[in-house]
Amino acid sequence: MASVRALNDQVPVAIVVLGTGAVDTARRIQARYPGSLVHGLASRVQGDVTFTELGLHLRELYARNTPIVALCAAGIVIRCLASAVGDKTHEPPVLAVAEDGSAVVPLLGGLGGVNVMAREIAAALDVAPAITTSGELRFGTCLLNPPAGYVLADIEHGKRFVSDLLAGATTRIEGHAPWLDAADLPRAADAGLAIRITPHTSEVAGELMIHPRCAVVCVTVLPSAGSIVERVRESLREQRIAPMALAAVLAPLSMMTSGLLAEAAQVLDVPLRFGTLRADFVMLESLDDGVTIALAPQPLDPSTLGQARGTLTVIGLGPGSADLMVPAARSALSLADDVLGYETYVRMAGPFAPHQVLHCTDNREEMQRARHAFELASTGRNVVVVSSGDPGVFAMAAAVLEALDQARDNALWNAVELQVVPGVSAALATAARAGAPLGHDFCMLSLSDNLKPWGVIETRLRHAAQADLVMAFYNPVSRARPWQLDRALDIVREYRSAETLIVLGRNIGRPGETLTTTTLDKLRSSQVDMRTMVIVGSSTTRSFPRTDGNGDWVYTPRWYE
Ligand code: SAH
Numbered sequence: 001m002a003s004v005r006a007l008n009d010q011v012p013v014a015i016v017v018l019g020t021g022a023v024d025t026a027r028r029i030q031a032r033y034p035g036s037l038v039h040g041l042a043s044r045v046q047g048d049v050t051f052t053e054l055g056l057h058l059r060e061l062y063a064r065n066t067p068i069v070a071l072c073a074a075g076i077v078i079r080c081l082a083s084a085v086g087d088k089t090h091e092p093p094v095l096a097v098a099e100d101g102s103a104v105v106p107l108l109g110g111l112g113g114v115n116v117m118a119r120e121i122a123a124a125l126d127v128a129p130a131i132t133t134s135g136e137l138r139f140g141t142c143l144l145n146p147p148a149g150y151v152l153a154d155i156e157h158g159k160r161f162v163s164d165l166l167a168g169a170t171t172r173i174e175g176h177a178p179w180l181d182a183a184d185l186p187r188a189a190d191a192g193l194a195i196r197i198t199p200h201t202s203e204v205a206g207e208l209m210i211h212p213r214c215a216v217v218c219v220t221v222l223p224s225a226g227s228i229v230e231r232v233r234e235s236l237r238e239q240r241i242a243p244m245a246l247a248a249v250l251a252p253l254s255m256m257t258s259g260l261l262a263e264a265a266q267v268l269d270v271p272l273r274f275g276t277l278r279a280d281f282v283m284l285e286s287l288d289d290g291v292t293i294a295l296a297p298q299p300l301d302p303s304t305l306g307q308a309r310g311t312l313t314v315i316g317l318g319p320g321s322a323d324l325m326v327p328a329a330r331s332a333l334s335l336a337d338d339v340l341g342y343e344t345y346v347r348m349a350g351p352f353a354p355h356q357v358l359h360c361t362d363n364r365e366e367m368q369r370a371r372h373a374f375e376l377a378s379t380g381r382n383v384v385v386v387s388s389g390d391p392g393v394f395a396m397a398a399a400v401l402e403a404l405d406q407a408r409d410n411a412l413w414n415a416v417e418l419q420v421v422p423g424v425s426a427a428l429a430t431a432a433r434a435g436a437p438l439g440h441d442f443c444m445l446s447l448s449d450n451l452k453p454w455g456v457i458e459t460r461l462r463h464a465a466q467a468d469l470v471m472a473f474y475n476p477v478s479r480a481r482p483w484q485l486d487r488a489l490d491i492v493r494e495y496r497s498a499e500t501l502i503v504l505g506r507n508i509g510r511p512g513e514t515l516t517t518t519t520l521d522k523l524r525s526s527q528v529d530m531r532t533m534v535i536v537g538s539s540t541t542r543s544f545p546r547t548d549g550n551g552d553w554v555y556t557p558r559w560y561e
Pocket of ligand 1: 391430505
């Protein structure tokens, strides 16, 4: 059989594992599908991704159209997915594989290529797949599941066609269908039935229509009235091109920021690409100069056509532990082609798929990193820049915006889809561990005089101390800045009493986390390092013992006397 891949070529396979006994088999399957991730049940097994509730997790993957290989009993998968199973033309392949790799059972997603995957996995595990589809058994390939780049026009019609063949009818093949060469079909040159491979629409009875996805809509002028989608549909009708044969919308680079185009491509459910057509496309004649259809000689891989609009997403990882990272940051990471950041943070952002490129740099090279991010994103890549905590708090978001502000005349950088995803900042994470010391007015100050004069820091400290704000100190000390914290505390002591509560959070959300509550008179700078968050209470910040004996709860009441 020809190498027929699932329609879901782009989507990483989720290999779901419930216990350590299945890990070996899971890794063998993972090696077969580069980019796939092992999803492990949190309490039992270490995966690339963890989950806590199997049913919920499987339904989520299914809803996102992620191919699922579950290393457990078929019955478990069936029970978990039963309530979610819907339209079979829109579902991912779902397979159950025995923990020890001795059985491979395709369950759902016949039209998404589940039998193809079953064969691939079975070959990798050196067993026979449990294929149960009758048309498939007989013809060696599923006519109803053409390979990537081709789509079946009408599934109901297709089923009747396969029944006719099973009942003894013969067929011709009209058009180019290389994957059928190896299939054991009852062919006859004069057959009444035909399998027709064409991007055109046709109403001939007794034909199984398969459309190669080779049509591209070229939009060169945005319509001043009416919708782009309507214009595209009209052009397709005019040229008798099946909407299913559409592979992409192509527009000039200058239209990259058009929201209308993005929306239209989304409605048409095809990728939006920017650039020019290759010479081997045939332009179809059009009444409309702004919207033209072109046909590629073969099914088109849209990623080879021009470029996508690149994205640059600046994310915060939170203080460290995965459960304190916001889901939007996790999802940006999973879509990233490139990840840039200080090496420690990039490592914290993993695990990564093999195709993802990591660019680790020194913590001080922020502007250079920001520019590099725009360079990469402007070629159409999905780029993520990582910071710890929140990216907008003494971190990369401001550097990225500064780089863009300095390049206002750079059309390519300005066409990048830029987004900032917030994160849990160290002050908030530390405060939550301690209770609620930031429960009333507070300020965040960086004690680093690398990028601002020490005089400015002193003035702000004085004003904040005088205003009785709770203060969160970022970058309190470093080897290169040994005296600054003591000087800052001297200033605070001029305005706050000796009993003022101090919270020290060190490595919050990371291995070796510690939380210390002390008072202003007892605080020594030797208790603080660059991984520490210092929260200085106001005159109203108070504390009381926890019942579990783990120190005190610290809070600042919401009211003021
Ligand atoms: N963008 C980050 C702050 C970067 S500045 C954020 O929003 O949290 C770096 C300083 O943040 C460190 O010197 C330390 O004071 C503080 N910090 C960062 N992560 C921390 C953590 N996990 N625990 C305690 N303090 C942390």
